[in-house]
Amino acid sequence: MSVLLTLCVVLLALATPGRGTPPWEPCTDLRPLDILAEAVPPNGAAGGIRVTQAHGVRGLQLSAAAPHAVSFPASRIFFRCDLFPEEFSIVITLKVPSLPPKKNEYLFTVVAEEPDALLLGLRYSPTRLHFLFLSQDAAGAWQTRVTFRSPTLMDSQWHTLVLAVSEGSFSLTTDCGLPVDIMADVPFPATLSVRGARFFIGSRKRTKGLFTGLVRQLVLLPGSDATPRLCPCRSAELAVLSIPPVLQGPSGRPEDNEVLKYPYETDLKVTLGSRPPCTKAEDAQFWFDASRKGLFLCVGSEWVSVLAAKEKLDYVEEYQSLFTSSETLGIEVFAIPEAGLFVAAANRKATSAIYKWTDGKFASYQNIRTHQAQSWRHFTIGKKVFLAVANFEPNEKGQEFSVIYKWSQRKLRFTPYQRVPTHSARDWEAFEVAGEHFLAVANHREGDNHNIDSVIYKWNPRTRLFEANQTIATSGAYDWEFFTVGPYSFLVVANAFNGTSTKVHSHLYVWLLGSFQLFQAFLTFGAADWEVFRIGERVFLAVANSHSYDVEAQVHNDSYVVNSVIYELNVTAQAFVKFQEIPTCSALDWEFFSVGEDYFLVVANSFDGNTFSVNSIIYRWQGYEGFVAVHSLPTFGCRDWEAFRTAAGSYLVYSSAKEPRSRVLRLRTG
Numbered sequence: 001m002s003v004l005l006t007l008c009v010v011l012l013a014l015a016t017p018g019r020g021t022p023p024w025e026p027c028t029d030l031r032p033l034d035i036l037a038e039a040v041p042p043n044g045a046a047g048g049i050r051v052t053q054a055h056g057v058r059g060l061q062l063s064a065a066a067p068h069a070v071s072f073p074a075s076r077i078f079f080r081c082d083l084f085p086e087e088f089s090i091v092i093t094l095k096v097p098s099l100p101p102k103k104n105e106y107l108f109t110v111v112a113e114e115p116d117a118l119l120l121g122l123r124y125s126p127t128r129l130h131f132l133f134l135s136q137d138a139a140g141a142w143q144t145r146v147t148f149r150s151p152t153l154m155d156s157q158w159h160t161l162v163l164a165v166s167e168g169s170f171s172l173t174t175d176c177g178l179p180v181d182i183m184a185d186v187p188f189p190a191t192l193s194v195r196g197a198r199f200f201i202g203s204r205k206r207t208k209g210l211f212t213g214l215v216r217q218l219v220l221l222p223g224s225d226a227t228p229r230l231c232p233c234r235s236a237e238l239a240v241l242s243i244p245p246v247l248q249g250p251s252g253r254p255e256d257n258e259v260l261k262y263p264y265e266t267d268l269k270v271t272l273g274s275r276p277p278c279t280k281a282e283d284a285q286f287w288f289d290a291s292r293k294g295l296f297l298c299v300g301s302e303w304v305s306v307l308a309a310k311e312k313l314d315y316v317e318e319y320q321s322l323f324t325s326s327e328t329l330g331i332e333v334f335a336i337p338e339a340g341l342f343v344a345a346a347n348r349k350a351t352s353a354i355y356k357w358t359d360g361k362f363a364s365y366q367n368i369r370t371h372q373a374q375s376w377r378h379f380t381i382g383k384k385v386f387l388a389v390a391n392f393e394p395n396e397k398g399q400e401f402s403v404i405y406k407w408s409q410r411k412l413r414f415t416p417y418q419r420v421p422t423h424s425a426r427d428w429e430a431f432e433v434a435g436e437h438f439l440a441v442a443n444h445r446e447g448d449n450h451n452i453d454s455v456i457y458k459w460n461p462r463t464r465l466f467e468a469n470q471t472i473a474t475s476g477a478y479d480w481e482f483f484t485v486g487p488y489s490f491l492v493v494a495n496a497f498n499g500t501s502t503k504v505h506s507h508l509y510v511w512l513l514g515s516f517q518l519f520q521a522f523l524t525f526g527a528a529d530w531e532v533f534r535i536g537e538r539v540f541l542a543v544a545n546s547h548s549y550d551v552e553a554q555v556h557n558d559s560y561v562v563n564s565v566i567y568e569l570n571v572t573a574q575a576f577v578k579f580q581e582i583p584t585c586s587a588l589d590w591e592f593f594s595v596g597e598d599y600f601l602v603v604a605n606s607f608d609g610n611t612f613s614v615n616s617i618i619y620r621w622q623g624y625e626g627f628v629a630v631h632s633l634p635t636f637g638c639r640d641w642e643a644f645r646t647a648a649g650s651y652l653v654y655s656s657a658k659e660p661r662s663r664v665l666r667l668r669t670g
């Protein structure tokens with residue numbers, strides 16, 4: 001890329017006199033400051049600001065908003081003092097429209113109120129990107145312009161630019177490519193005061209020069225160059241330092257409902273009727289095929305399906321073999337905004353592990369010391385991200401507790417937050433009732449006694465700790481599951497063993513007058529898991545029965561091949577009624593997922609009485625027939641299933657309680 005430097009020095013008759021040079025000190029936090037998130041309301045769509053999707057990626061369209069609606073006082077981030085940092089970088093992700101020659105649009109500015117002066121800003125024209133700032137000395141003040149020739153911006157694609165400024169050096173990196181450096185003889189001022197100034201996004205405070213494209217990211221990083229934090233990067237044109245929550249979510253190919261949730265750019269044209277021609281003239285136009293309910297995009301003279309009419313599960317294939325430090329009892333898949341997709345594995349031996357989805361695979365990320373961990377639960381309270389582990393055994397000192405970890409934004413790791421005394425904990429469930437946050441632990445046994453209390457904790461916003469709120473008598477509790485139906489909140493426990501028998505009642509509770517009260521009892525056989533799911537308006541509850549065992553009848557009736565049961569809510573009867581029984585082999589988990597318009601249940605079959613090599617089964621919902629077995633997957637000591645999705649596809653992951661290997665399977669669709 002050739003560079004043209006035009007350093008324009010425009011003398012401005014400004015009243016502000018020059019000042020001395022006090023030593024530079026940071027007036028802001030030295031972390032990435034999300035300027036865009038500061039300027040837009042959390043829900044994004046207000047005052048003419050629109051969330052719009054282009055190439056499957058969300059951005060903000062600001063041009064219908066009044067300039068003042070997308071601005072905020074500089075003092076909000078310059079809270080210690082008023083000096084703009086001498087060294088900083090700006091990261092911006094945008095998609096610009098083609099502009100007529102000579103037209104200029106502002107990406108952002110910082111404008112002093114009295115007198116109205118542009119302190120700094122970024123502006124582009126069809127062939128140039130200009131960085132503007134106010135310079136001043138004893139002789140007066142003038143505007144300096146550093147210009148980068150930027151022909152690649154206007155190709156209707158997303159781009160991420162990093163402008164790094166350090167005294168006389170101005171460096172622009174586009175999509176993590178080679179930086180373009182400009183050494184200017186007018187350095188960026190050491191003492192640019194932003195007292196009383198405002199940040200304007202997509203404007204220079206006026207309607208003239210309003211930004212008509214889409215902006216997805218605008219971040220100021222005081223004190224350093226953001227490039228090493230962003231690059232190299234797989235999709236460099238969308239490299240992320242920080243983006244507002246309203247723009248977060250899957251990027252890449254639009255997912256089913258994403259397409260309907262946010263409108264595409266307004267210049268799109270959708271044609272109805274029979275297949276229209278697709279040539280260069282129709283490029284980037286849509287065709288909605290009403291007969292097949294398909295939406296197609298004209299790309300290089302071919303209609304490409306973007307919203308598949310019917311995505312179907314064809315088959316399942318092995319995608320990744322994930323070797324773990326020991327057998328894995330529970331897995332939890334979760335996403336952390338701006339950090340990525342993770343899976344936490346609860347390992348039987350000394351350490352459990354967290355893996356991060358990196359380049360399409362789970363890669364080791366963090367190890368955490370646990371004591372025969374049984375399961376992990378991810379949850380959030382406001383912006384805080386937590387991960388709780390259920391420890392089954394005491395530590396080396398004989399102390400028995402489970403631990404809640406909190407995600408540190410600074411360290412990008414989970415760090416211990418709160419210890420909770422537990423008794424052979426099997427599971428945590430996190431939920432919200434009437435705006436309050438709760439966490440329930442399944443205490444399995446204390447010594448030999450399985451008939452003990454499990455505890456529901458409530459978040460105290462004042463102490464910022466979980467405090468006991470209610471205890472519930474359980475028998476060998478294995479799992480808690482929370483769900484809501486209309487205005488009602490339910491919590492169901494899987495009771496597995498009462499000391500002599502696995503044939504015990506598992507209980508469903510409903511929240512009434514500030515506590516959970518018994519709603520219904522289900523006879524279960526070594527219940528290990530409850531799964532709630534919805535199909536249309538219908539609500540189902542499936543229990544995984546693992547073992548039929550009774551001390552008295554043990555020799556004859558010690559069976560692992562037992563039926564697991566799916567119940568359905570009958571609203572009139574105000575009860576769950578048996579819908580379907582499915583024979584399972586020591587079932588430990590149910591997972592519900594959907595592909596296209598189809599619904600599936602997968603069961604973790606772990607043991608048939610002789611071997612751990614048993615098939616786990618995927619069932620498909622077939623309406624009147626109920627769930628019908630469609631795929632049989634060889635598994636070994638299968639313990640837990642999780643379904644997840646990335647922009648690239650749908651996956652299942654399962655853990656084994658009998659070998660140190662979990663497997664990620666990919667759902668092939670047609």
Ligand SMILES: *[C@@H]1O[C@H](CO)[C@@H](O)[C@H](O)[C@H]1NC(C)=O
Nearest residue numbers: 451498499500501502503504
């Ligand atoms: C456990 O359940 C069995 C069968 O339901 C019952 O006969 C037995 O009395 C129960 N034992 C205890 C300790 O509750």
Ligand SMILES: *[C@@H]1O[C@H](CO)[C@@H](O)[C@H](O)[C@H]1NC(C)=O
Nearest residue numbers: 436458468469470513514515
């Ligand atoms: C539990 O929390 C509910 C909801 O905040 C409250 O009404 C109730 O008094 C609490 N109970 C105890 C024992 O703290």
Ligand SMILES: *[C@@H]1O[C@H](CO)[C@@H](O)[C@H](O)[C@H]1NC(C)=O
Nearest residue numbers: 548550552553556557558559
């Ligand atoms: C043993 O189980 C079988 C089938 O599960 C049942 O028919 C039989 O009554 C049970 N026997 C006893 C003694 O519980």
Ligand SMILES: *[C@@H]1O[C@H](CO)[C@@H](O)[C@H](O)[C@H]1NC(C)=O
Nearest residue numbers: 569570571572573574575577
């Ligand atoms: C629901 O329960 C009501 C009342 O018990 C009963 O009349 C009705 O047949 C049930 N509906 C279904 C679909 O089972």
